[in-house]
Amino acid sequence: MTSGSKGTSRLKLTALISLGLCILLFLGSWALGFQEQPVNTTFYVFMALGLALLWADWARAKTPATGASAPKKQKAAKAKAQQTTAQPAQPAARREQQRVSSGALLNGHYAVEKELRVGGMSIITLARDTNTGARVVIKTPRYDTHHDCKINVEKLEIEAEHLSRFSHPNIIKFVEKFTHSGVLHLVVEYIDGEDLFTGFARVRAEERRVIRWADQILSALEYIHSNAVVHRDINPGNIMLRRDDSVVIIDFGTIKPPAITSGTEVRKYGFEVPEQVLWRYADERSDLFGVGGTLYYLLTCTPPGSIGNQKVDRLLTDNYGVSQRTARCVAQALQVEANTRFQSAVAMRRALCSGES
Numbered sequence: 001m002t003s004g005s006k007g008t009s010r011l012k013l014t015a016l017i018s019l020g021l022c023i024l025l026f027l028g029s030w031a032l033g034f035q036e037q038p039v040n041t042t043f044y045v046f047m048a049l050g051l052a053l054l055w056a057d058w059a060r061a062k063t064p065a066t067g068a069s070a071p072k073k074q075k076a077a078k079a080k081a082q083q084t085t086a087q088p089a090q091p092a093a094r095r096e097q098q099r100v101s102s103g104a105l106l107n108g109h110y111a112v113e114k115e116l117r118v119g120g121m122s123i124i125t126l127a128r129d130t131n132t133g134a135r136v137v138i139k140t141p142r143y144d145t146h147h148d149c150k151i152n153v154e155k156l157e158i159e160a161e162h163l164s165r166f167s168h169p170n171i172i173k174f175v176e177k178f179t180h181s182g183v184l185h186l187v188v189e190y191i192d193g194e195d196l197f198t199g200f201a202r203v204r205a206e207e208r209r210v211i212r213w214a215d216q217i218l219s220a221l222e223y224i225h226s227n228a229v230v231h232r233d234i235n236p237g238n239i240m241l242r243r244d245d246s247v248v249i250i251d252f253g254t255i256k257p258p259a260i261t262s263g264t265e266v267r268k269y270g271f272e273v274p275e276q277v278l279w280r281y282a283d284e285r286s287d288l289f290g291v292g293g294t295l296y297y298l299l300t301c302t303p304p305g306s307i308g309n310q311k312v313d314r315l316l317t318d319n320y321g322v323s324q325r326t327a328r329c330v331a332q333a334l335q336v337e338a339n340t341r342f343q344s345a346v347a348m349r350r351a352l353c354s355g356e357s
């Protein structure tokens with residue numbers, strides 16, 4: 001029993017005693033022959049006291065959390081409830097984020113130089129292979145993201161598995177993978193240049209260059225699709241520019257066979273593929289939408305998400321001086337309905353790049 005209910009019973013008891021005394025006084029007076037005036041002042045005092053106490057008891061019962069300590073208790077209970085709900089579930093794969101310090105030697109021959117980037121899923125570290133002198137990039141999963149970190153680990157495993165089998169001049173080269181302190185480390189070639197998102201945020205790329213890069217990207221996609229998988233995250237942040245002006249596709253953590261559904265991929269804001277967002281569905285044509293978005297960004301410095309209801313080809317020709325052919329191809333790649341896009345990387349490459357040097 002709580003102290004509140006104890007207080008209530010005490011009140012009720014006192015009230016009943018007072019009223020009981022009233023009845024006794026009344027009956028006693030009657031029995032003693034004071035029929036003319038059966039009640040006196042004492043009777044009124046007890047009657048008033050009894051009724052007051054009964055009213056107090058009723059009021060208390062109507063508001064269960066009364067008494068001086070009740071609001072405090074309510075607050076404490078509320079705070080406790082909030083504390084319980086606010087605590088995030090501990091993701092299964094969460095562990096302390098390990099930062100590789102420069103100078104460390106990993107796997108016996110990778111001398112760490114510096115942390116290059118902290119991506120959405122992973123940490124990109126620059127290292128030198130002491131055996132060959134070549135610079136490499138070591139990619140490790142992030143363990144400090146808000147979403148379940150198990151996903152970051154799984155994506156890196158998927159990326160390592162596919163890259164170890166791929167060989168194409170415009171796909172990042174796999175070097176090796178190893179485990180250090182229980183953490184998967186993926187080693188790939190180092191690209192001494194910027195990703196296209198960073199590199200072309202303010203300066204528009206020349207159309208001729210864009211077509212040449214499109215040719216290389218689509219050639220890599222032909223290769224990827226011929227392996228019965230879809231990249232599913234083609235955007236300028238996942239394409240890098242080498243010093244020799246060739247482009248290379250990176251970040252294969254989202255690669256999967258077509259039509260496999262999944263809700264876990266994180267897409268770059270402004271470059272979302274309609275069917276991936278709406279239906280969690282992706283096939284080869286989703287990657288071609290990604291190419292369309294990348295080309296649009298390179299030619300305009302704005303993501304395709306900002307186009308809205310405007311006509312893509314008109315926008316490109318009228319506002320940015322892009323040729324009709326390129327504008328039409330980009331517009332077709334960016335069709336919301338996958339059936340009206342190019343149906344393969346081969347078809348898009350032929351329409352956009354054939355005849356270009």
Ligand SMILES: Nc1ncnc2c1ncn2[C@@H]1O[C@H](COP(=O)(O)OP(=O)(O)OP(=O)(O)O)[C@@H](O)[C@H]1O
Binds near residue numbers: 123190237
């Ligand atoms: N091999 C590399 N050489 C040089 N820089 C690289 C290399 N790989 C990745 N980077 C840089 O790190 C960034 C993030 O890499 P990546 O996309 O592979 O990681 P991520 O965790 O998937 O990141 P995000 O979720 O932001 O796409 C790239 O955009 C690029 O700037």
Ligand SMILES: [Mg+2]
Binds near residue numbers: 237
């Ligand atoms: Mg990426």
